[in-house]
Amino acid sequence: FCQSLMNSVFPPELRFAFLKLFNRVFKLFSTFCYFDITEIDGVNTNELYNAVQLYLSSSVSIAGNRLSLTRAVNSSSVTLGLSNNDSIVDTFNTVTVVWEHIVTQRQTQTFAWRPMPEEKRGFTLRIKKKDKNLILDSYLDYIMEKANEIRRMNQDRLLYTNSRGGSLDSRGLPWESVPFKHPSTFDTLAMDPVKKQQIMEDLTDFAECQSFYERTGRAWKRGYLLYGPPGTGKSSMIAAMANYLRYDIYDLELTEVKSNSELRKLLMKTSSKSIIVIEDIDCSINLTNRNKKQSTGSYNEPEMLTGSGLGDDFGNGNNTITLSGLLNFTDGLWSCCGSERIFVFTTNHIEKLDPALLRSGRMDMHIHMSYCTFSSVKILLRNYLGFEEGDLNDDVLKELEEVVDRAEITPADVSEALIKNRRDKERAVRELLEDLRSRVERNEKNGKLRGQNGSLEEQEKRALDSLYAEENGGEEEEIEDNICKSSDDY
Ligand SMILES: Nc1ncnc2c1ncn2[C@@H]1O[C@H](COP(=O)(O)OP(=O)(O)OP(=O)(O)O)[C@@H](O)[C@H]1O
Numbered sequence: 001f002c003q004s005l006m007n008s009v010f011p012p013e014l015r016f017a018f019l020k021l022f023n024r025v026f027k028l029f030s031t032f033c034y035f036d037i038t039e040i041d042g043v044n045t046n047e048l049y050n051a052v053q054l055y056l057s058s059s060v061s062i063a064g065n066r067l068s069l070t071r072a073v074n075s076s077s078v079t080l081g082l083s084n085n086d087s088i089v090d091t092f093n094t095v096t097v098v099w100e101h102i103v104t105q106r107q108t109q110t111f112a113w114r115p116m117p118e119e120k121r122g123f124t125l126r127i128k129k130k131d132k133n134l135i136l137d138s139y140l141d142y143i144m145e146k147a148n149e150i151r152r153m154n155q156d157r158l159l160y161t162n163s164r165g166g167s168l169d170s171r172g173l174p175w176e177s178v179p180f181k182h183p184s185t186f187d188t189l190a191m192d193p194v195k196k197q198q199i200m201e202d203l204t205d206f207a208e209c210q211s212f213y214e215r216t217g218r219a220w221k222r223g224y225l226l227y228g229p230p231g232t233g234k235s236s237m238i239a240a241m242a243n244y245l246r247y248d249i250y251d252l253e254l255t256e257v258k259s260n261s262e263l264r265k266l267l268m269k270t271s272s273k274s275i276i277v278i279e280d281i282d283c284s285i286n287l288t289n290r291n292k293k294q295s296t297g298s299y300n301e302p303e304m305l306t307g308s309g310l311g312d313d314f315g316n317g318n319n320t321i322t323l324s325g326l327l328n329f330t331d332g333l334w335s336c337c338g339s340e341r342i343f344v345f346t347t348n349h350i351e352k353l354d355p356a357l358l359r360s361g362r363m364d365m366h367i368h369m370s371y372c373t374f375s376s377v378k379i380l381l382r383n384y385l386g387f388e389e390g391d392l393n394d395d396v397l398k399e400l401e402e403v404v405d406r407a408e409i410t411p412a413d414v415s416e417a418l419i420k421n422r423r424d425k426e427r428a429v430r431e432l433l434e435d436l437r438s439r440v441e442r443n444e445k446n447g448k449l450r451g452q453n454g455s456l457e458e459q460e461k462r463a464l465d466s467l468y469a470e471e472n473g474g475e476e477e478e479i480e481d482n483i484c485k486s487s488d489d490y
């Protein structure tokens, strides 16, 4: 209507001038200002455009009538986006802004070094003039941060290994990677629910508290030591941690590392938001407290252990990773290059580890992965057979509760018993109970034969207690507080 009115009032040569004038006057009196963020900035791709697109994908509702769907390379999820010439309202620090996605046809190209897309795409941000300075900088920073987070969440995570033994790939990286798709989660992990909750809270606290680490002058990293018998879920716990935080995993094979400097280089090439894992640390390198005492007679000279690891154990005298190198790797000046990293060590024999490696700051949380308890068996029964609370009759539950602790059975063995008969649930439970009873019998018999020694776990606990007592001159309790364990762990 306006256009036809204008056409009838103004002669053609004046129409363009009038439109220009009208725009100027409109802008002068408008309470809004506008920012264009085009997809291509000259010849380069505009990073901000991609960030805005991702950021808005988190605000766009699936209920919208028309949305654009995209899926990036290496991503397993689909991103929703604003469709052409659609708009959306967003609020930041109580200020309301409007985003509009503008798509127009590009005029036919003459010659260009780089072929341009046929469509010209961009976002227009509308802000009230009075709010411009208040929010623009912080709002755009916030968008970039959010977009990076969404990108990370959408991307497949990677599992890195240094199995090439120090040789670099074509990009000069010492790590090789494969997509990480381990299905273990805290939901599927059978362990004491209280302990599980503590670990999850600790992980969340770590991931969300960058400012705390900055304020207290600590490097933004955390160490977890997982210890316990084989098949109790240490590796599954690492996978669950990675899935929970959506971090990449660097599986460090210490036996492939030839020197402390190589260890440092590997560390420098890890990215932030990752978990650096050394499995079976006691088998990778000989780091015992007792050995150190024998070889040096002092706690203050860990370097003197040079070559005592693989060199001694496997006859390879060239290995020069030292305890000192490993200690610096986990809590030295180099350990804080990059940030937001988690170190996880696993071992079946915590008593073999040097106390320096176990101290807070290196291994902040010691997690004992124990044999199956009643609560962990219930989790496995739910996961493998679909039994919910109340599905099993009370007698069976009572018997399970009575025998499971004394049977000293690993979650791996329970899982196997349940998988075997998963098509016949009654039989699975019956056979599990039989297995538990026979284990109890065997343990009691062995317990009698062992006489004063008690169960294997009791022996392990005694060794551990003496280790802590040795280090603390008898002040055992302080360290015990640091260990995440339930009262019946041992
Ligand atoms: N706590 C658990 N919860 C659920 N499944 C478990 C648990 N522990 C073990 N399993 C099952 O047993 C198998 C072996 O577990 P896992 O590899 O995590 O044990 P581990 O403690 O790392 O053993 P190792 O000390 O020999 O490396 C896994 O496939 C997993 O399915």
Ligand SMILES: [Mg+2]
Binding pocket: 234, 235, 236, 279, 346
């Ligand atoms: Mg393991």
